[in-house]
Amino acid sequence: xxxxxxxxxxxxxxxxxxxxxxxxxxxxxxxxxxxxxxxxxxxxxxxxxxxxxxxxxxxxxxxxxxxxxxxxxxxxxxxxxxxxxxxxxxxxxxxxxxxxxxxxxxxxxxx
Amino acid sequence: xxxxxxxxxxxxxxxxxxxxxxxxxxxxxxxxxxxxxxxxxxxxxxxxxxxxxxxxxxxxxxxxxxxxxxxxxxxxxxxxxxxxxxxxxxxxxxxxxxxxxxxxxxxxxxxx
Numbered sequence: 001x002x003x004x005x006x007x008x009x010x011x012x013x014x015x016x017x018x019x020x021x022x023x024x025x026x027x028x029x030x031x032x033x034x035x036x037x038x039x040x041x042x043x044x045x046x047x048x049x050x051x052x053x054x055x056x057x058x059x060x061x062x063x064x065x066x067x068x069x070x071x072x073x074x075x076x077x078x079x080x081x082x083x084x085x086x087x088x089x090x091x092x093x094x095x096x097x098x099x100x101x102x103x104x105x106x107x108x109x110x111x
Numbered sequence: 112x113x114x115x116x117x118x119x120x121x122x123x124x125x126x127x128x129x130x131x132x133x134x135x136x137x138x139x140x141x142x143x144x145x146x147x148x149x150x151x152x153x154x155x156x157x158x159x160x161x162x163x164x165x166x167x168x169x170x171x172x173x174x175x176x177x178x179x180x181x182x183x184x185x186x187x188x189x190x191x192x193x194x195x196x197x198x199x200x201x202x203x204x205x206x207x208x209x210x211x212x213x214x215x216x217x218x219x220x221x222x223x
Contacts, residue, residue: 031210041148041201043214045112086153088212098169099144099205099212101154 002027004089004102011107013077021072021105023087031090031099032063034072038083046072046085077109113137113208117215124194124222131190132218134204139184144205144212145177154203160187194222 003026013019023032034046047054047061049070054061058077063070070087087102114137124130134143145157157177158166166179180188191198199222204215 033212035214041217041219043203043217045211045213048211088154090210090212092210098156098159104153 002029002089002091002100004087004100006085006087006102006105008105009103011105013107013109015078015109015111017077017109018073018075019077019107021074021085021107023070023072023089023102025068025070025087025089025102027091028068029065029089029091031092032065032070033088033099034061034070035086035088036081036083037086037104043086074107077107079109079111082107082109113140113206113213115204115206115213115215117204117218119218120216121219122221124220126195126222128194129190129192130194130220131188132202132204134187134189134215136185136206140206140208141184142207143181143187145179145187145189146203146205146214148201148203148217150199157189157202191220194220196222198222 005024007022032050036044049061049063051063051065058075060073085105088099090099116135143160146154148154156169157172158168160166160179160181162181162184178190201217201219203217
């Protein structure tokens, strides 16, 4: 099956700093999503981005499918950005509909 | 997007007992997915639930431990049976809307 690795595993920032989170995957995919898991455990959809670039406020994401990686950019970080960020991939033509989650990046933003 | 209501949101249970988690979706879906997230870990798929057929379990998960029901196209339950402290996790249900996955709020289970 597909292996999904995220880096860095942990990230500590001061409020206002920028950061880049990376997601590498081992096989071709036709579905990639980024999620934010808040301290209460809820998964919040950030981006559906199998390829290309998208932006939503202070967050943006880029997926280069041919090179098997995706990047999540967080600018001007806020304490509410704290939590765990997951990427998840799927190849529904080869591996049915199973969504494979990455290892996660735990982000802590301090005031 | 999809509106998914999952309950209970949290529970503390005695070892040896069972807990049933419910997941209600705002519109009909073909497949519903159940995930487990152990403390400090990523999410792992337990099983895929199709209406009208047996659930399909992933390697390492068995029906006797995690029985699933799917009585209609908007509802599913996951039971965690004969619980032990190792079952303490967050359990989440998920659906696909077009090709995007959406998740319920999760059930934080602690087994004592």
